[in-house]
Amino acid sequence: MTLTLRALLGACAVGALASAATAETITVATVNNGDMIRMQGLMADFNAKHPDIQVEWVTLEENVLRQRVTTDIATKGGQFDVMTIGTYEAPIWGKQGWLVSLNDLPAEYDVDDLLPAIRGGLTVEGELIAAPFYGESSMVMYRTDLMEAAGLDMPEAPTWEFIKQAAAAMTDKASEQYGICLRGKAGWGENMAFLSAMANSYGAKWFDMDWKPQFDSPEWKATLTDYLMLMNEYGPPGGPNNGFNENLALFQQGKCGMWIDATVAASFVTNPAESTVADKVGFALAPDNGLGKRGNWLWAWNLAIPAGSQKVDAAKAFIAWATSKEYLEAVAANEGWANVPPGTRTSLYENPEYQKVPFAAMTLESINAADPTKPTVDEVPYVGVQFVAIPEFQGIGTAVGQQFSAALAGSSSADDALAAAQVLTTREMTRAGYIK
Template identity: 70%
Template structure:
């Protein structure tokens, strides 16, 4: 009896010793929370791999993973990063190439624009978990009651008129909700896209900042006007998740943000307005042929500092596979499937039937031009960001200036002047401006 017990203990210890634990750093967005809830499905298929989750707010996630990978800290085995970081970090040899993902992975099924954005010299360095552009989500019932029509391809004039008509502050209904929380991937993702749609650009061809241009003045002034008159209180603290919650509670007439939000605002279990949501393209300024569509993919990558790269690759191959999409559909319905990554999803009749936003999402993503996001000549690429290493710092600094203006702490003119001064100094220090 003692021998049997000892043998079992030894066997259990041996099994435990063979188990590999990988640490996954991810953002606290709904699709990632759902991925975490699917842990048991992964571990059943991979009993030798255990998952440890570190789920963080977007700005904090970016700060921690950037610090860890730059210092080769090795704290994480899987990183959730985006189309901004991948090409920059891959060129620094900070990421592991994602080759040999398995015969059934079907890398050719990845949407070409997303796959290209996550590749360097034809090699994939991150696998897309979900992809997105940006679009207008609006309450069809409020628009009808207010007597306004939001066209499929609206202008900012259309948006302002609709926001004014749908605002009912006495009943806590606000015509429009937009990002105000500072951060290069928070308010500046939206404001850069909005500025692009006004014909603005971050830099001229000599890398001189352009924040005192007429286009930037018009974009920021109109943004502040919309949010001051028709937006919710405390908007300078609202990012993606805060505005999602407001819209689901029925407090936003319109929300212009990432297309990935569509499955959550139409979720009848969590959204009080699920059957009253319409969709339209990201707006443009009259006379400017640019809707400011962005292209982003929250993706999973392996830092070169990880000591558990094989196990990490097994997890990434599972989480970004067709099979994972089918697991989500089986559990929560096709509407909840991670969008914007695979061609096959948009050819799936079940998905098209359950996801009224599918066509607009694909249209918005296909319209994004990350090689030339402004109608003016620019020396950089990127849609809602500038694809240079310095953008994390300067984008967040500018975002803080603009968020302060939204909070009433400065004027649009002062915020733009401060942005011009700060970015000029940093770009000169970095050697872009001679």
């Protein structure tokens, strides 16, 4: 080897070390859902495109993530450069000036391709303050073989009465076969996401036009009574501890006849590498009670930059990559179109390859059917389908969720849980100045 070549190679090595030493490290806080875990497995593409940026992950269970990022952003702790936040937090934190605008993402990002329903929830005074990683509504996922064995046909748009009938027909507890799996774990984004959406379809609401809580209404009693009946008579044991991930595992193991939950779960229950019933799954719209509202929600997990980050440019580069059209194509190339993060881009649903995915059309229909500005049968003063878009809801929703989870566990009755929810919500809304 010549002296010149040795010198050249040595210079390259020194340059590589210098590049590694000067690489900027960003910390990304995210939820432990399957799509987020999949993203971490595809980081080689990002690393190749951005060798000057290193990513450290903090991956947390949903309730814990919410607590950590809320505390960090409210106290300006600066632990995270990118936060995974929901459709609930985004507009509230954006109005507080806690999030960095993403209006200057590169032109090839094509912000106009974002689904209007999803983009609208992430825009504050004309500023895009978070980018959607995946969007979702909710729907019924069910075992086609068990439905057939029960002599029933699942309608495309079922009623709650049909759901109750089917849950009874598909339950065989001796064989650990349960007619229905629903969220029971306490949390404003866990059991209360499901119950708030269900309540909408029953004609119930969180507040009247004077912000007075409505848990003493007959509609809320009917909602909670039917929910507890479904869970106690036709659901698996351990219901108060079951959230999204727990029910996903139960369904994949063949334990659930039906599961009403996030549309994003469809790719996981139909993946033969993960689900024992992958070839026996059908889909239907979330149920209704004939009142004009279905029990489906509207949600997106989004990536946002806290205003306290000192690494905004690197954080924007990561977000632009993770929520791009190219990322969707990368997932499709590695794991197939069925596993692409859904519910964010118009172009995805116009793609002929994606249109072949069995749950694609149902997901889009469910997303488009949810209206955050008119979530209930009656007029209400708030925006939000499965949540109320006010800062106080995070604490109130979780406290109410704990009351309803306790009723599910048998430590209180439905009446007692509703009465307690009414008292605590009235107290907090009075303290916050909503009730005069």
